[in-house]
Amino acid sequence: MTDSTEPKKFYVTAGNARTFIRAVLTGNGVPQENATIVADCVVAADLRGVDTHGINRIPSYMARIRQGVLNATGSPELHQITRVVAQVDGHNTFGFLSAHLGMSSAVSMAQTYGIGMVSVKHSNHFGMSAWIVQQALDAGMMCLVFTNSSAALPVWGGREKLMGVSPIACGAPAGRTKPFILDMAPSVAARGKIYKAKRRGEKIPVDWALDAEGRPTDDPAAALEGVMLPMGGPKGSALSIMMDVFSGVLSGSAFAGHVTNPYDPSRPADVGHFFVAIKPDLFMDLEEFKERMDYLYQRVVRSERMAGVNRMFFPGEIEQLTQEERTRSGIPYVQAEIEELNKEAELVGAEEIVVSHC
Numbered sequence: 001m002t003d004s005t006e007p008k009k010f011y012v013t014a015g016n017a018r019t020f021i022r023a024v025l026t027g028n029g030v031p032q033e034n035a036t037i038v039a040d041c042v043v044a045a046d047l048r049g050v051d052t053h054g055i056n057r058i059p060s061y062m063a064r065i066r067q068g069v070l071n072a073t074g075s076p077e078l079h080q081i082t083r084v085v086a087q088v089d090g091h092n093t094f095g096f097l098s099a100h101l102g103m104s105s106a107v108s109m110a111q112t113y114g115i116g117m118v119s120v121k122h123s124n125h126f127g128m129s130a131w132i133v134q135q136a137l138d139a140g141m142m143c144l145v146f147t148n149s150s151a152a153l154p155v156w157g158g159r160e161k162l163m164g165v166s167p168i169a170c171g172a173p174a175g176r177t178k179p180f181i182l183d184m185a186p187s188v189a190a191r192g193k194i195y196k197a198k199r200r201g202e203k204i205p206v207d208w209a210l211d212a213e214g215r216p217t218d219d220p221a222a223a224l225e226g227v228m229l230p231m232g233g234p235k236g237s238a239l240s241i242m243m244d245v246f247s248g249v250l251s252g253s254a255f256a257g258h259v260t261n262p263y264d265p266s267r268p269a270d271v272g273h274f275f276v277a278i279k280p281d282l283f284m285d286l287e288e289f290k291e292r293m294d295y296l297y298q299r300v301v302r303s304e305r306m307a308g309v310n311r312m313f314f315p316g317e318i319e320q321l322t323q324e325e326r327t328r329s330g331i332p333y334v335q336a337e338i339e340e341l342n343k344e345a346e347l348v349g350a351e352e353i354v355v356s357h358c
């Protein structure tokens with residue numbers, strides 16, 4: 001049944017969304033080849049239903065270019081450290097570009113040596129981690145994908161924003177079943193979900209964040225003035241510290257609460273990332289590995305269900321089902337989102353986004 005309070009949806013095909021973003025990016029000085037990578041990555045988030053990290057982030061990224069705190073025209077640079085270790089200097093270009101280059105390098109080292117590890121410094125927000133996991137899966141690799149991010153979470157017992165809501169992601173290919181794709185922020189909810197609620201004029205659940213005075217709130221604007229709550233108390237804040245150790249401390253990027261918020265125009269973000277690609281057939285042949293993954297999948301989704309649960313999912317499966325659906329029917333946006341995007345097109349003389357149906 002359709003909820004009558006639901007705002008009207010405007011459906012855009014993935015192809016039209018990519019074309020639109022490429023035009024806005026190149027209109028802002030981003031080279032065509034880089035614009036293609038960024039467009040693919042942000043649309044991948046919308047296709048998977050991770051609307052918080054999709055094309056609605058484009059206006060904030062373009063604002064950073066206009067404010068001179070994101071390098072639109074440059075490209076990241078790869079330095080080989082050992083045969084299995086490389087470093088990417090993002091040169092303050094899009095996080096998508098540094099991450100794409102980093103995972104490509106990790107995959108290529110793993111193809112030859114079984115493992116590849118890449119540290120990325122001076123990068124930016126790369127949106128949804130799962131697209132990087134998918135990049136490794138497409139090459140038949142297992143992977144770890146870590147990043148740090150701007151201060152939003154208190155550590156356990158604290159009330160000041162210190163650690164990022166930094167997602168932990170990893171993946172492994174399977175045979176006939178869905179691959180394993182874990183991509184989760186160590187907060188009760190990703191901060192992007194609060195920005196989305198604010199944009200859409202919606203309330204948020206009271207266990208997501210505290211306001212500036214340390215009180216639970218359902219108002220997204222008040223939550224953005226306060227702190228996000230970590231999942232699982234001290235365990236969630238410890239996972240966030242782990243992302244900072246591997247992505248910030250190790251790389252030479254900002255850490256310990258010094259990554260700049262993507263909506264703060266005062267200086268570059270200086271985000272760090274950490275990627276590992278692993279060949280899955282290092283200890284047995286590939287068929288056996290895949291059969292074992294398929295067996296694990298079946299054990300998980302067929303385990304006994306708790307009361308009220310109709311279906312069990314493997315990590316990443318819900319998003320993969322959403323992707324199949326949205327590839328068929330288009331990606332739904334609300335009017336305010338379409339208008340915001342078209343304003344960006346207007347600024348650079350690009351065509352408006354093509355809506356296929358409402």
Ligand SMILES: NC(=O)c1ccc[n+]([C@@H]2O[C@H](COP(=O)([O-])OP(=O)(O)OC[C@H]3O[C@@H](n4cnc5c(N)ncnc54)[C@H](O)[C@@H]3O)[C@@H](O)[C@H]2O)c1
Nearest residue numbers: 126127128129149165167181182183184185190313315316
């Ligand atoms: N780049 C950044 O700085 C940044 C920061 C925060 C979040 N993010 C992105 O935001 C996105 C959202 O993060 P999130 O933590 O809100 O994700 P989420 O809570 O929606 O999902 C987390 C994980 O749980 C799994 N899951 C969810 N419901 C499930 C169910 N019913 N059964 C089985 N598995 C289930 C998902 O498949 C996923 O692997 C992620 O893509 C993340 O990368 C990015």
